[in-house]
Amino acid sequence: MSSIQKWLKENKIIEVECLIPDITGTARGKLVPADNINQEVLRISEGTLLQDVLGRFCDQYEEIIDAEDQDMMLIADPNTLKLVPWASKPTAQIIHDCETLDGQMHPLSSRNVLRRVLACYQKMGIKPVVAAEVEFYLIDKNTDPDKPLQSPVGRSGRPQFARQPGGISALNEYQPIVDTLYEFCEAQDLKIETLVHELGTAQLEINFIHGEALDMADKVFSFKRTMREAAFKHNIYATFMAKPMQNQPGSSMHLHQSLVDIKSGKNIFCDADGKHSEIFYHYLGGLQKYTPNLISFYAPNVNSYRRFAKQNSAPVNLHWALDNRTVGFRVPNATPTATRVENRFAGVDVNPYLAIAASLASGLAGVRNKIQPGQAYKGNAGDEEITVARSLEEGLRGLADLPDVADIIGSEFINAYRLVKLEEFEQYNRVITRWEREHLLLNV
Numbered sequence: 001m002s003s004i005q006k007w008l009k010e011n012k013i014i015e016v017e018c019l020i021p022d023i024t025g026t027a028r029g030k031l032v033p034a035d036n037i038n039q040e041v042l043r044i045s046e047g048t049l050l051q052d053v054l055g056r057f058c059d060q061y062e063e064i065i066d067a068e069d070q071d072m073m074l075i076a077d078p079n080t081l082k083l084v085p086w087a088s089k090p091t092a093q094i095i096h097d098c099e100t101l102d103g104q105m106h107p108l109s110s111r112n113v114l115r116r117v118l119a120c121y122q123k124m125g126i127k128p129v130v131a132a133e134v135e136f137y138l139i140d141k142n143t144d145p146d147k148p149l150q151s152p153v154g155r156s157g158r159p160q161f162a163r164q165p166g167g168i169s170a171l172n173e174y175q176p177i178v179d180t181l182y183e184f185c186e187a188q189d190l191k192i193e194t195l196v197h198e199l200g201t202a203q204l205e206i207n208f209i210h211g212e213a214l215d216m217a218d219k220v221f222s223f224k225r226t227m228r229e230a231a232f233k234h235n236i237y238a239t240f241m242a243k244p245m246q247n248q249p250g251s252s253m254h255l256h257q258s259l260v261d262i263k264s265g266k267n268i269f270c271d272a273d274g275k276h277s278e279i280f281y282h283y284l285g286g287l288q289k290y291t292p293n294l295i296s297f298y299a300p301n302v303n304s305y306r307r308f309a310k311q312n313s314a315p316v317n318l319h320w321a322l323d324n325r326t327v328g329f330r331v332p333n334a335t336p337t338a339t340r341v342e343n344r345f346a347g348v349d350v351n352p353y354l355a356i357a358a359s360l361a362s363g364l365a366g367v368r369n370k371i372q373p374g375q376a377y378k379g380n381a382g383d384e385e386i387t388v389a390r391s392l393e394e395g396l397r398g399l400a401d402l403p404d405v406a407d408i409i410g411s412e413f414i415n416a417y418r419l420v421k422l423e424e425f426e427q428y429n430r431v432i433t434r435w436e437r438e439h440l441l442l443n444v
Helices: 003-010 045-050 110-123 167-170 174-185 212-235 278-298 302-307 354-366 392-400 411-429 434-442
Strands: 015-021 029-031 040-047 072-076 091-099 125-138 192-197 203-208 237-239 253-261 318-320 329-331 341-343
Touching: 003 091, 003 318, 015 072, 015 237, 029 040, 029 411, 040 045, 040 278, 045 302, 091 110, 091 212, 091 329, 110 125, 110 212, 125 212, 125 354, 167 174, 167 192, 174 192, 174 212, 203 212, 212 354, 278 329, 278 341, 278 411, 302 392, 302 411, 302 434, 392 411
Parallel strands: 015 091, 318 329
Antiparallel strands: 015 029, 040 072, 072 091, 125 203, 125 237, 125 253, 192 203, 253 341, 329 341
8 A cells, every 4th residue: 555545544535636737837637536546547638738827728739749639647746645625525635747658757747847947956966945925815706807806804894995014903804714724724734934914905925934946836836726715715715816906016926045055955155154155146147137038937927917017016127136125136134044035026826836947947047157147236126127028928939039948947848838828818919908998999
């Protein structure tokens, strides 16, 4: 009996959710009776990985995979075996890796993309350490896409009307939901370091304790499902849109990252004197150079680019600075052993595997090519010119020119991602919006 089967039996599990993240980070997979786990290798169509946010397959589908749409194998990662605390019957969940039928890592799996990047670091004797800050909104239940979103009613019987960043009373308005969230997280061993009320009305942020990169991506992937389910239990929504409301701040997923020497366990972003090392500066240089090309991994949806506006609490250019939250790459004021870089570009709507992979791959290319960053910025970088892409189509263009990073991430995956997301943009571009009807109908 395998360790997975033993755990399922001990916890009297009836059903197992066999999960894979698709290219957008959405949970796909199969439900399997617990008694059937490990009796045979699970298979699923490799095209499952290539659905866009609409659940559609792009028109260039056959340019990415064979027309036969063959099966791939799902290989359970026992480290991800958890309960599903919101299920109506004893249910477990396991995140799976995807392999081709000949046992190779499937190149179109976003989880494998991150594994591929981490393998490059492993060869250098380095282990990345990552922490994620996940922002999201609680919103009133809304079934009408034409109706603007609004904050839900809290314990006081009123929705939030004013911003309360860091407000304890504002956070306590949603204590019943928070209690459910903690209950669900504890059941899944999702350890949350802090919970805070963010800038927007009913906008919250959770921070995860730093750890290994793949585990962090798994936690964010699982947390999004968990938070939505906790909200559903209280008849409201939790949304991870990057910019869900016009007059509210966007929601980000800031990524703190450092590099550790595997043998010594020391943070190599600082030298023996406690000063920033050459590797630290080269890593920063890589982030500055390659982020414009990889921006669509941090801003993967048409809505994502609404964050990139002046005075919108999101970075709009490529500056880095010491303890300055207006730049794209912030270096927090920390002890030498905690020296790290905070990448502030990712919206919370990202596929966490791809956002982390893109950031680590950029830093790695910077280290390999000894790229020097610009001077540390001083002042409000939000007052400077906007230099990042402002639309999904523009962001995707950069993926066509990634010679130093394509080999790290995988050129086959980059091409697939670009084609899927371009088709998604075309679907969006066919929609005539209310703004156009309101302001152009009789005025042009």
